[in-house]
Amino acid sequence: MAATSARALKLLSIFGIGATLTAEELATRLGTSVRTVRRDIDTLRDLGYEIGAVRGAGGGYRLGRATRLPPVVFDEDQAVATAVALQTVPAVLSGIRENAARALATLHQAMPARSRSHAEAFTVSSARNYWEFPAPPIDAETVRAVGSAINRRHLVRVDYAGDGEPVTLTLEPHDLVVWAARWYLVAFDPDAGRWRAMRVDRCRPHPPTHASFARRDIPHGDPVAFVMSAPDRGDAAADWPCRGSAVLALPASTVARFAPGGSTVEYDTETTCRLTLGAWSWPGLAGLLLTFDADLTGIEPAELRQALHSVHTRISRGLSSGQPEERQDRAAAPGP
Incomplete structure (x- = not known):
């Protein structure tokens, strides 16, 4: 019985990668017979795991969708990854902290001593770093509603609070992207005939539409690249x-890719854009602008202009103070 249970657990772990495998391939991995593999598959089915048989070329067995929540089997690395994720998820999702803590406690209780020791070595505390410019955690129910529409390929209706009054939009949702601690929805707006990158925390989903749509090709072929290069993704300047x-x-698309979270990028011309951002000090703000290594015009307000002047003076003074020493070093250096 112990050998059977251990073998079934290993079989379940193999199925966890999502591949379709023949009975012969499974028998080779388990070091047992095809007949034994089929018997172990029946055991897992009795426990509530839906293991489907795929017929034809390339067929075999694969793990399907369970009709109830059966026990879950993690290897040691998966358990550690899950433990870390459960500790950090409250930083980006609100309303989930208690459930994440309970899930982490359950996971620790279910682990063998060795695995629990490894997982506890990754005990972390999340804290805000001011260079991250994070957004407040987003409501988990909003993410669930939008994510469900994406998964089912159903149109979603949302009230979206952009720069002006909230508007009601009917969208074809394609992907969710988390970037710079912010959640974005990549969706096609059929009424406007264009793609949108939208802050999910500004969306208020309506009840499900149950109306299906066909997926389209996302610009750049990648939802992450689309969000990162979209200047009009619904961001707002953080309160600094x-x-x-x-x-x-x-170009606006270039600045949008590297602008810190909590900043906004506005299209000006094909080769220029206005970047609005904040910091804890005027010199800090000046330093952020200088990281783009581009010519600056239209600098506002006066305090920022003064900070840039001060930075320029300090840098010039530092360079000037180093020149005599540099000349002496060159004079003392041996000739070719």
């Missing part, structure tokens, strides 16, 4: 003690 803007001599 110092906030300013400047026109950068770079």
